Amino acid sequence: MSFRDLHHGASALVLPNAWDIPSALMFLDAGFTAIGTSSLGLAVSHGHVDGSRAVRELTQRLARQLSTLQCCVSVDIEDGFAESATVVADYVEGLGVERINIEDSTDGRLIDPVLHAVKVAAIKARTPNVYINARVDNFWLGEEPTIEAVVARARCYTDAGADGIFIPGTLDATQISALTAAVTVPVNVLATPEHTLDDLSALGVRRISTGSLPYRAALDAAVNVAKDLRDGRLATTETSYSRIQELVGLYKPYGPS
Template identity: 35%
Template sequence: MTQREAYDRFRALHERGRAFIMPNAWDAASAAIFADAGFEALGSTSLAIAFSLGRVDGLRAVSREEAIANAGLLARVSELPVNGDLEDGFGEAPEDCELTVEAAVAGGLAGLGIEDTTADPLRPIHDFDDAVARVAAAAKRAKGRIVLTARTDNFLHGRPDLDDTIRRLTAFADVGADVLYAPALPDQDAVRAVVRAVAPKPLNVLLGPFDGFIPLAELDALGAVRISIGGAAYLRAMGEVKTTAAKLANGDLSAASGGIRSGDISRLFPTNMD
């Protein structure tokens, strides 16, 4: 599948009028398993990339090149459109975001996300005008080539200001973002309010409102279009590893058995992989 084909397929998912789940994979095996389960698109997750490389998760814990290489691997293995978790665009300036868009297109990605976070823990969110300028620069490069998701992390950084979140997302939409995203919206009312504010552009929701999981059908009824899971599946898998390790440490060798068979993973890989 060419990058253009992946982009066209990914864009069409957002336009068909019903919500879809986009799970976040982290390596070839997880991408193949999600694809085999019938998902139509995947996302990458910066958390899992960082942890897999032995780095503490945080802004720019991985490089632009590492993040795009990982997302490109997910795309090749799954043969699905992949949205790259590309954090803040790997730089403070609008030009950094432009470079990230170009690299994502060259890397075969169908979409990418750029957020309004900074590398300064004392000022974790870009000022409004700077945040909008960065999205506007990315959108000019992305238009008609790759699906751009613009994200504000207010609620992840101790800024539970729904009005400012909506102000940012509507501004991002106005300057050309294709999809809008605010992780950890507090409740269904907040999701509904954001959906109305950014319409007709689609909203990505992380798992569901922060106050609890609700079924996909209910998120669809609220107007959310894309549901991602961030690092949740990776952390669930690592939870199983931790449980197994504890049992092994107590001498229970049977704890290492009973997982998926290696052949059941191998058969999921495309035959034309390098």
């Protein structure tokens, strides 16, 4: 089944977001047929702030590393790491991937939707087979957080060639329903404690991203292991050392990493 087809199943596609090779391998081993990358997980794990355009080369490297996996991989490229649409299109072409996520904010501020649409159009013109998931950050950043403003941006990006629309943020059922009814391509939202897979599927959502949640949960789990030992509790039993070694041993690198 193609990545595009996965957005039209009986329920929404759940897309876990990896930040390195082993996290992607663990998701694949758990049976996920599509995996995204986490810009925060990648950035923070290398000592960078997310959204600062600091991981341009690291993103390219991770895309190459995950390209050999037997699953669909979607790469988060922040805002394209540049203002120039031509430079962004060059970058996407150089990634050699078929699925990307690109956001319409830079340094924590929304950018002009027309300028973002130009980026989307440039990518689609250069690499027409790339599935573009265009992120609309109004609710995420608290800037013009209205249905009307989000839909206007979404339509601008779909008119430019976006294949999907990602609307992160904490949304209630009424907002989600209104957005899925107004947007003509698959709508992607973030996983939150407020809604289950069935809830979101019934509301018309076609893709649910975990975002940076797995990375943040992994940090919490690591700290809790150390705290348990420090506080006199038994160490927890997780995936075995040998299983991790086995998974990584089966991984086939793409050329020099």
